[in-house]
């Protein structure tokens with residue numbers, strides 16, 4: 001893994017990612033997902049423990065996670081509701097230690113801190129930042145074409161968002 005100082009999952013600038021936990025794995029639009037995640041967060045901590053493989057809503061990707069512990073903060077950042085919970089037990093504890101704490105997506109190996117910050121400053125959100133940071137080539141192309149996210153024209157940004165969402169949805173294999 002690249003030696004880095006930036007936490008790609010929470011790089012700052014209003015950006016955050018929980019894609020691998022299944023934050024986008026719903027047959028819902030963004031507003032509906034946000035409503036669901038906010039409701040979950042408002043229900044308080046610790047939430048009732050459920051195995052991260054439990055599925056409560058129709059999935060976009062049959063074989064990917066839709067963890068019921070992804071929440072959305074008041075600052076509009078996705079996060080794990082049980083991450084800091086000291087009382088994780090049984091199969092949750094074992095899944096958490098075995099998988100959650102040890103998973104790093106390809107961005108951790110491939111992208112530089114500078115590229116991560118570029119993506120975070122460009123998107124400043126949870127939905128599109130997550131998609132972009134998992135679309136390595138798109139991040140590399142952007143960084144090669146623009147010296148700062150401020151230089152990316154509005155229409156290019158709109159098109160990029162459409163493209164990365166289309167690519168993500170098209171990958172569901174259906």
Ligand code: SF4
Pocket residue numbers: 008009017018019020021103104105106107130133134
């Ligand atoms: S997909 Fe990568 S950046 Fe996103 S939460 Fe998982 S490990 Fe972090």
Ligand code: SF4
Pocket residue numbers: 020021052065067068069070079080081082083096100
């Ligand atoms: S328990 Fe937390 S870290 Fe693990 S998959 Fe669920 S939300 Fe992600």
